[in-house]
Amino acid sequence: MYKVVYKFKDLEDNNHIYKVNDTYPREDAEKDGYIPDKKRVKELMSKKNKIGEILIQPIESED
Secondary structure, X not given: OEEEOOOEEEOOOOOEEEOOOOEEOOOOOOOOXXXXXXXXXXXXXXOOOOOOOOOXXXXXXXX
């Protein structure tokens, strides 16, 4: 799971708008038929996307 760190509209997830601190992917994304692949996650975790900003980061576990 990932935390949104920069607001964005996910063009691959039916234009869903993710706000800062939202969980990525959203809870009902799979139900709607959207499962991001590793390439998409990597793109959103880097500046190599249309916005040019890091959009998500991994949620650190509390182990």
